[in-house]
Amino acid sequence: MPDSIIAILEQHIASKILKQPNRRIKPDEAIISSGLIDSFSLVDLALFVEDTFNVRMDDSELNAQTFDNLDQLASIIQTRQKKS
Amino acid sequence: MTFSERLQSHLGRTPERVAVYLQHSGQPDLPITYRQLLRGANAYARTFAREKLQPGEVVILILQHGVDLIYSFWGAVLHGAIPSIMPFLTEKLSPERYRADLAALISVTKPAAVVTYPEFEAEVRAALKHGDSVRAVIVTNKLELQADPDFNALAGMNRSENDIVLLQHSSGTTGLQKGVALSHRAIFNQLDAYGQALNLNNGDVIVSWLPLYHDMGLIAGFLLPILSGVPLVLSSPFEWVRAPYKLMQSVSQYKGTLSWLPNFAYNFCAQKIRDRSLEGLDLSSWRAVINCSEPVRWESHQAFYERFKSYGLKLDALQCSYAMAENVFGVTQTDLSRPPKVEEIDREAFMTERVARAPVNGRPAMKMMSSGRPLANTRIRVLDEHGRDVGDGKIGEIALQSDCMLTGYYNRPDATKKAFHDGWYLTGDYGYVSEGEVFVSGRKKDMIIVGGKNVYPQDLESLTYEVPGVHPGRSVAFGIFNDEAGTEDVVIIAEVDSEDSAEQDRIADLIRRHVTKNSAIALRHVKVVGPKWILKTSSGKTARSANKEKFLKELELQG
Numbered sequence: 063m064p065d066s067i068i069a070i071l072e073q074h075i076a077s078k079i080l081k082q083p084n085r086r087i088k089p090d091e092a093i094i095s096s097g098l099i100d101s102f103s104l105v106d107l108a109l110f111v112e113d114t115f116n117v118r119m120d121d122s123e124l125n126a127q128t129f130d131n132l133d134q135l136a137s138i139i140q141t142r143q144k145k146s
Numbered sequence: 147m148t149f150s151e152r153l154q155s156h157l158g159r160t161p162e163r164v165a166v167y168l169q170h171s172g173q174p175d176l177p178i179t180y181r182q183l184l185r186g187a188n189a190y191a192r193t194f195a196r197e198k199l200q201p202g203e204v205v206i207l208i209l210q211h212g213v214d215l216i217y218s219f220w221g222a223v224l225h226g227a228i229p230s231i232m233p234f235l236t237e238k239l240s241p242e243r244y245r246a247d248l249a250a251l252i253s254v255t256k257p258a259a260v261v262t263y264p265e266f267e268a269e270v271r272a273a274l275k276h277g278d279s280v281r282a283v284i285v286t287n288k289l290e291l292q293a294d295p296d297f298n299a300l301a302g303m304n305r306s307e308n309d310i311v312l313l314q315h316s317s318g319t320t321g322l323q324k325g326v327a328l329s330h331r332a333i334f335n336q337l338d339a340y341g342q343a344l345n346l347n348n349g350d351v352i353v354s355w356l357p358l359y360h361d362m363g364l365i366a367g368f369l370l371p372i373l374s375g376v377p378l379v380l381s382s383p384f385e386w387v388r389a390p391y392k393l394m395q396s397v398s399q400y401k402g403t404l405s406w407l408p409n410f411a412y413n414f415c416a417q418k419i420r421d422r423s424l425e426g427l428d429l430s431s432w433r434a435v436i437n438c439s440e441p442v443r444w445e446s447h448q449a450f451y452e453r454f455k456s457y458g459l460k461l462d463a464l465q466c467s468y469a470m471a472e473n474v475f476g477v478t479q480t481d482l483s484r485p486p487k488v489e490e491i492d493r494e495a496f497m498t499e500r501v502a503r504a505p506v507n508g509r510p511a512m513k514m515m516s517s518g519r520p521l522a523n524t525r526i527r528v529l530d531e532h533g534r535d536v537g538d539g540k541i542g543e544i545a546l547q548s549d550c551m552l553t554g555y556y557n558r559p560d561a562t563k564k565a566f567h568d569g570w571y572l573t574g575d576y577g578y579v580s581e582g583e584v585f586v587s588g589r590k591k592d593m594i595i596v597g598g599k600n601v602y603p604q605d606l607e608s609l610t611y612e613v614p615g616v617h618p619g620r621s622v623a624f625g626i627f628n629d630e631a632g633t634e635d636v637v638i639i640a641e642v643d644s645e646d647s648a649e650q651d652r653i654a655d656l657i658r659r660h661v662t663k664n665s666a667i668a669l670r671h672v673k674v675v676g677p678k679w680i681l682k683t684s685s686g687k688t689a690r691s692a693n694k695e696k697f698l699k700e701l702e703l704q705g
Contacts, residue, residue: 081670081671082651082654082672084651085651094237095237096659097237097238097658097659097662097663097668098658098659100238100662100668101238101384101387101388102387102414102597102631102668103668104387104388105387105388105389105390105414105418106418109418109420121171121385121388121389122171122172122388124388125388126237
């Protein structure tokens with residue numbers, strides 16, 4: 063399950079945010095602290111996560127301390143899906 | 147009148163009136179009355195005196211959104227020192243680059259002191275050199291106590307209105323920055339003229355998240371309200387970009403009447419706010435949301451209006467201004483009683499003849515939105531390359547004259563001299579005048595304006611050359627307008643020897659990371675190509691517009 067979440071996130075970020083559809087993002091690759099995803103795209107990512115996985119993301123969570131790679135984001139999503 | 151005298155007058159008449167409602171995510175809003183503002187500022191003024199800072203000396207403020215930034219700014223004013231706010235280091239920017247920028251700023255501006263947090267003191271000291279101008283690094287936990295000011299003892303009360311009151315640094319990415327030096331008199335003249343254009347009154351409430359190191363945030367979103375006695379609800383760009391709905395919530399809660407936004411923010415708000423964040427909000431108090439600091443787009447206003455009209459937003463509230471730090475802030479302002487005028491002009495005539503005229507027989511048209519008429523104290527001319535007036539409807543460089551111009555670029559007499567021609571300030575912006583209204587159409591230089599921030603392509607190209615595998619002279623940077631975002635996307639193209647696509651992707655990644663870390667500019671498209679992709683002029687210079695066209699064509703072919 064987390065693998066498929068990661069794959070969906072990777073595909074969205076590569077094609078919609080980075081505009082490089084073939085770009086691979088490793089599950090442990092830093093995406094916020096590295097500057098790969100800029101602050102203007104963070105809200106996009108949160109809206110995508112909410113719509114796609116039916117979980118809530120708070121704006122206070124949109125920082126590298128809460129998640130900085132796909133692994134961490136996928137596990138946040140998975141934990142919330144289990145709760146609901 | 148000086149800033150200190152104005153503050154003294156507010157304190158005397160309305161000490162308990164709230165000057166600023168300071169907002170922080172996850173905390174209740176903090177109301178700061180004029181009395182509290184002056185007590186907090188006085189603690190800084192006394193600290194500056196303790197550190198032997200002299201009136202007329204520059205103090206650099208390296209602080210984030212919060213009370214210390216506000217108090218230290220006004221503390222410097224009360225002490226008669228010249229505050230200048232520098233952006234704080236963000237996650238995006240590398241500390242090395244930040245240090246280099248700070249060192250460059252110090253070498254030109256020659257500040258006597260820097261104010262920062264204790265946690266950041268080491269970072270500031272790392273940018274200092276033996277024998278430079280900085281005599282004190284003042285940290286926010288070693289201040290004198292807050293107390294009601296004794297105006298007789300405050301050095302700021304002895305300033306004259308022609309003295310420089312603050313420096314506003316332009317937002318160049320790298321290299322030598324220009325600090326716009328403004329006098330008390332210039333700022334009050336601007337506030338009078340601009341306030342008149344806005345019909346500013348004591349029912350107004352200004353809501354802003356704009357950064358105070360930028361002229362729009364500093365003047366419209368800080369000095370105008372505080373000096374005019376109009377309440378300010380102040381958040382930060384850091385919080386707004388993560389939670390844009392909070393702007394609407396604040397307007398509804400405080401019955402906000404005036405806000406300023408760069409063009410992209412209209413699109414951002416229209417696209418990225420959920421219905422659930424808007425439930426029960428009333429935006430009918432908003433009498434002007436003023437589009438300023440990047441090219442204004444009618445489409446952006448439409449999108450914003452469609453998204454928020456069911457929450458009470460009035461169509462007349464969407465307005466425009468053309469502004470620049472060199473005129474303190476506003477140069478023009480649209481008439482708030484009606485929507486900005488929109489002209490349809492012939493696209494080809496605009497491009498090739500530099501004329502704005504109505505399209506004939508269904509030829510391709512473009513919509514130009516007015517930035518309004520010049521303020522009462524400001525005069526405008528539109529000039530051709532020989533400095534002659536071009537006449538109505540013709541595109542040329544906008545020049546201006548007013549009683550609120552900069553004193554000069556601080557310690558840069560060369561740059562100051564270059565900016566003026568026969569007593570007129572040359573803006574570097576292209577535009578035209580139609581029936582007394584100014585329409586701004588572009589920049590003279592290849593500057594990219596992304597999210598209200600000015601970026602010089604040559605700065606980004608230089609950074610690209612620092613990436614292993616990219617040869618000097620074989621990179622080109624430019625902006626392409628993104629209709630969805632309402633601002634420009636930054637494109638970098640770099641030539642490398644390798645034709646291998648995996649190797650090219652690897653270098654593209656390195657470029658993206660390196661340029662962003664050193665400029666704090668996010669890149670949308672990074673294209674690494676094999677030899678001989680980039681077009682050069684006959685003299686060997688990179689032709690940005692030709693490369694931009696080639697890039698756009700390829701993008702189109704890819705679908």
